[in-house]
Amino acid sequence: MTIGYLFRRLLSILLVLVIVTFAVFAITAVLPGNAAIMILGEYATPDAVAALEKQLHLDLPWYMQYLSWVSGVIHGDFGMSLRLSLPVSDVVGEAFVNSAVLAGTALVLVTIIAIPLGAIAAVSRGKVMDLLLAVFSYMGSALPEFVTATLLLVVFAAPKTGVFPAGGFTAPWVSIPDFLAHVVLPAVTLGLVLMAHISRQVRSEMSEVLSSDFIRAARLKGLNEKRVIWRHALPNSLAPAVAVISLDIGYLLGGIIVVEEIFAWPGLGRLLIYALENRDLPVIQAVTLLLATVYALSNFLSDVIIAILDPRVRYA
Amino acid sequence: MSATHVNSHPAREKAVVFNATAPRLSIRNYSLAYATSNGPVKALNNINLEIAPGETHGLVGESGSGKSSMAWSIMRYLPSNAIEKHGAIRLAGQELLEMSPRQMIDIRGQRISMVFQDPSTSLNPTMRIGEQISEVLMAHRGLTKAEARAEAEAALARTGITRPKEMLDRYPHEASGGEKQRVVIATAFACEPELIIFDEPTTALDILTARQILDLFNRLREETHVSALYISHDLGLVSRIADKVSVLHHGDLVEHGPVNEVFNNPQDSYTKRLISAVPHPDRWLGVAKPETSAPLLSLDKVSVRYSPLTFKEKVLKAKPDEDQIFWGAKDVSLSVRPGELLGIVGESGSGKSTIAKALTGLNDFTGAVKFGDISVKGRKEISRDYRRKVQIVFQHPDASLNPRQTIGTILSRPLHLYDVVPAAEIKNRVRELLELVRLPAEYADRLPHQLSGGEKQRVAIARAFAAEPELVICDEVTAALDVSVQASVTELLVNLQKDTGTACIFITHDLNLIRQIAHRIAVMQHGRLVDLFDREDAQAEDRNPYTRALLDAVPVQVSLGVYETEQNDE
Numbered sequence: 001m002t003i004g005y006l007f008r009r010l011l012s013i014l015l016v017l018v019i020v021t022f023a024v025f026a027i028t029a030v031l032p033g034n035a036a037i038m039i040l041g042e043y044a045t046p047d048a049v050a051a052l053e054k055q056l057h058l059d060l061p062w063y064m065q066y067l068s069w070v071s072g073v074i075h076g077d078f079g080m081s082l083r084l085s086l087p088v089s090d091v092v093g094e095a096f097v098n099s100a101v102l103a104g105t106a107l108v109l110v111t112i113i114a115i116p117l118g119a120i121a122a123v124s125r126g127k128v129m130d131l132l133l134a135v136f137s138y139m140g141s142a143l144p145e146f147v148t149a150t151l152l153l154v155v156f157a158a159p160k161t162g163v164f165p166a167g168g169f170t171a172p173w174v175s176i177p178d179f180l181a182h183v184v185l186p187a188v189t190l191g192l193v194l195m196a197h198i199s200r201q202v203r204s205e206m207s208e209v210l211s212s213d214f215i216r217a218a219r220l221k222g223l224n225e226k227r228v229i230w231r232h233a234l235p236n237s238l239a240p241a242v243a244v245i246s247l248d249i250g251y252l253l254g255g256i257i258v259v260e261e262i263f264a265w266p267g268l269g270r271l272l273i274y275a276l277e278n279r280d281l282p283v284i285q286a287v288t289l290l291l292a293t294v295y296a297l298s299n300f301l302s303d304v305i306i307a308i309l310d311p312r313v314r315y316a
Numbered sequence: 317m318s319a320t321h322v323n324s325h326p327a328r329e330k331a332v333v334f335n336a337t338a339p340r341l342s343i344r345n346y347s348l349a350y351a352t353s354n355g356p357v358k359a360l361n362n363i364n365l366e367i368a369p370g371e372t373h374g375l376v377g378e379s380g381s382g383k384s385s386m387a388w389s390i391m392r393y394l395p396s397n398a399i400e401k402h403g404a405i406r407l408a409g410q411e412l413l414e415m416s417p418r419q420m421i422d423i424r425g426q427r428i429s430m431v432f433q434d435p436s437t438s439l440n441p442t443m444r445i446g447e448q449i450s451e452v453l454m455a456h457r458g459l460t461k462a463e464a465r466a467e468a469e470a471a472l473a474r475t476g477i478t479r480p481k482e483m484l485d486r487y488p489h490e491a492s493g494g495e496k497q498r499v500v501i502a503t504a505f506a507c508e509p510e511l512i513i514f515d516e517p518t519t520a521l522d523i524l525t526a527r528q529i530l531d532l533f534n535r536l537r538e539e540t541h542v543s544a545l546y547i548s549h550d551l552g553l554v555s556r557i558a559d560k561v562s563v564l565h566h567g568d569l570v571e572h573g574p575v576n577e578v579f580n581n582p583q584d585s586y587t588k589r590l591i592s593a594v595p596h597p598d599r600w601l602g603v604a605k606p607e608t609s610a611p612l613l614s615l616d617k618v619s620v621r622y623s624p625l626t627f628k629e630k631v632l633k634a635k636p637d638e639d640q641i642f643w644g645a646k647d648v649s650l651s652v653r654p655g656e657l658l659g660i661v662g663e664s665g666s667g668k669s670t671i672a673k674a675l676t677g678l679n680d681f682t683g684a685v686k687f688g689d690i691s692v693k694g695r696k697e698i699s700r701d702y703r704r705k706v707q708i709v710f711q712h713p714d715a716s717l718n719p720r721q722t723i724g725t726i727l728s729r730p731l732h733l734y735d736v737v738p739a740a741e742i743k744n745r746v747r748e749l750l751e752l753v754r755l756p757a758e759y760a761d762r763l764p765h766q767l768s769g770g771e772k773q774r775v776a777i778a779r780a781f782a783a784e785p786e787l788v789i790c791d792e793v794t795a796a797l798d799v800s801v802q803a804s805v806t807e808l809l810v811n812l813q814k815d816t817g818t819a820c821i822f823i824t825h826d827l828n829l830i831r832q833i834a835h836r837i838a839v840m841q842h843g844r845l846v847d848l849f850d851r852e853d854a855q856a857e858d859r860n861p862y863t864r865a866l867l868d869a870v871p872v873q874v875s876l877g878v879y880e881t882e883q884n885d886e
Contacts (some may be wrong), residue, residue, distance in 0.1 A: 212437065213432065213434065213437035213438045214437060214438055214439055214440045214441070216393070216438075217430070217432060217438040217439070217500075218440065219393065219424070220391055220393060220424050220425065220429075220430045221424065221425040221429070221451070221452050221455075221503065222421050222422065222423070222424035222425030222426055222452065222455060222456060223421075223425070223451060223452075223455055224421055224455070227451070227455075231443075231451075232440050232443070235442050235443075236440070236441065236442050309442070310441070310442055311441070311442060311487040311489070312441055312442075312487070312489050
């Protein structure tokens with residue numbers, strides 16, 4: 001991987017983000033239906049609308065609005081939340097940290113469970129274990145989050161018998177046991193679909209690797225099966241799994257909106273829904289832009305990881 | 317044969333009671349079948365085979381003869397549907413069939429090791445070469461990581477790799493084909509095994525590299541007194557390195573004995589046929605030399621560039637930096653006469669297929685091609701008329717025949733495309749074409765997968781001749797086929813040439829084969845034409861050194877001439 005490649009990749013991410021700012025801005029500010037009227041409601045007096053328009057800079061031409069918003073964004077100033085009367089960067093920043101904690105937990109959970117599961121399924125191909133794992137995966141990917149969430153709530157968070165709280169949040173830096181108790185159900189809900197996805201991917205990749213010449217060669221060198229599977233086969237199956245995980249980050253970001261709402265997790269998803277319901281435009285813009293950034297960066301990161309996993313991959 | 321060297325490791329001495337008089341490997345009445353949904357399919361039938369200490373035993377046979385099954389049986393690496401009916405396989409007197417899987421793990425890589433056909437697929441692409449050698453030493457000889465690494469370096473040095481220490485830290489894709497095969501050989505010899513199974517170890521390599529690998533094997537064999545089972549379809553090669561040879565045919569061992577006896581005086585009819593099918597440069601099969609020397613096709617400084625135009629060249633129109641450009645072919649000038657067969661030989665990457673692709677409009681090129689009165693200066697200038705007159709046959713019929721079209725449809729397409737015959741005549745013509753390549757007319761309704769490899773290649777040839785071309789380019793058309801099939805396909809081509817007077821460019825890496833059929837031979841190296849000579853002048857003093865090296869690298873030791881009459885059997 002050359003420095004030139006990294007530079008060009010970062011440049012292209014920047015370009016993507018510029019396009020995203022256009023899209024975000026266009027959809028929330030330029031489309032028909034004045035934002036001020038949408039916020040104040042159709043019975044607002046013209047004076048009130050005019051005042052709000054001035055406050056939102058809606059009286060300026062669209063490109064001036066865009067430029068002032070973008071220059072604010074570059075300086076870390078996303079404006080003031082219209083509803084919460086707080087700086088958007090503060091509101092979004094806190095929610096982002098909370099969401100990152102949840103998504104990160106889900107992702108770690110998925111990675112440490114799904115990859116070995118996929119490997120085990122591939123090794124026991126055609127046997128009972130493989131079948132069980134297949135059933136688990138199909139269920140995982142067939143059930144949408146709101147169904148699994150409800151099921152998990154009924155089983156593990158019923159008022160009397162439940163082991164986990166039904167919702168809420170404690171930061172890990174406040175109390176780790178409390179945080180873990182709160183994070184289990186939403187993280188599992190979020191991770192189930194991805195687990196199914198990724199374990200299937202690892203399984204099919206691994207099955208292919210297991211039938212390759214170099215695995216046969218490794219066995220005929222007299223290596224034990226443990227080394228053949230975990231040292232020779234698995235590393236060769238991971239690169240495609242990482243590619244899938246990075247695509248699934250997009251799915252994860254979508255899932256977070258549903259899951260946070262169900263489990264009352266004070267993250268970006270909940271904030272976005274709140275902002276949409278209340279037409280808090282600066283917050284909507286900031287959250288959308290942030291999600292797009294996360295997605296672009298995680299794709300970039302996955303390409304870097306793939307290059308580390310497979311020495312043949314050379315970006316130039 | 318001294319066994320002391322082989323047994324010098326203390327860890328091994330406890331495990332093996334070595335008997336210097338017993339054969340290293342002895343196979344007795346061994347039979348193997350595979351269970352399939354259509355009942356058991358016989359793979360090996362009552363095999364008896366013995367390999368003495370220090371002996372190299374050649375096992376020859378065509379695809380499907382069971383020679384690979386033999387290797388898997390010895391390694392105890394059979395698929396779950398294998399049925400071993402009876403027999404014994406003994407390594408230095410120890411019965412392998414009775415070994416537990418655990419015991420076999422200790423034997424593999426330590427007492428029996430294997431060298432595979434394709435070094436680029438038998439090495440793990442994501443592991444450094446050093447670890448792939450030292451893991452064997454750690455598993456079998458209980459060395460520490462550091463000891464194993466030092467030992468791996470020494471093993472690599474023994475195989476003639478110039479900078480073994482650097483090689484340890486490379487990944488397989490950072491080594492050349494020959495280097496990779498040396499790594500595999502170093503691994504196989506690492507624990508000083510009693511027996512090594514070579515499964516076509518030079519088939520995937522270039523002529524000169526293959527020659528070096530064979531020399532290496534001969535040297536290591538002298539040094540270690542290892543016994544070897546050398547599996548190959550290449551009789552010429554086996555005749556050069558084996559002491560004894562066994563011939564497998566459909567799972568039966570039809571003949572065995574000392575290599576000179578079997579090759580000079582074969583008893584079995586299959587062995588005879590196999591030997592007579594081996595190309596030999598002194599046995600001319602081709603058509604008479606064309607009388608005219610006026611060219612049908614001439615290439616003037618044809619170049620094919622593979623590296624894309626750089627920004628500087630495209631936009632700034634700057635003069636390209638010659639060192640930075642990768643040329644698939646560079647300034648190739650040659651000509652083909654009407655009715656002639658011109659051979660193009662060279663190693664992989666020499667540009668021989670690149671020229672074929674340029675001539676058929678599959679690659680863009682610069683320079684000039686003159687075909688009769690058609691003059692072409694680039695891919696875009698290639699006309700329909702030219703395309704009809706210049707046809708190509710590819711190496712792999714599996715890839716060049718559409719698997720979802722019947723043979724009849726495949727053959728009728730050029731007839732439609734070039735209006736060779738009126739639409740009503742097409743059916744008849746397809747039948748004639750099949751007849752021309754000696755296939756039954758019923759094949760018109762079959763799909764490619766229902767045909768054998770040789771039959772498929774015949775269909776591909778028929779398709780090329782369907783357009784009634786003046787020149788047919790054959791790009792390694794026999795490389796994927798068995799020896800006996802190869803001989804019959806070559807013969808077919810020559811006959812077609814005789815009947816139609818079509819000129820032919822025959823691209824191959826097989827020098828013995830090309831000297832049987834080509835009037836003139838062009839030699840390519842690194843995209844350039846380095847030599848072009850009449851076939852009679854192959855041994856001339858003033859041959860290019862590279863041509864000389866190629867000719868010297870090829871074994872021509874199978875005794876021939878007596879069995880030519882058998883050659884037409886199929």
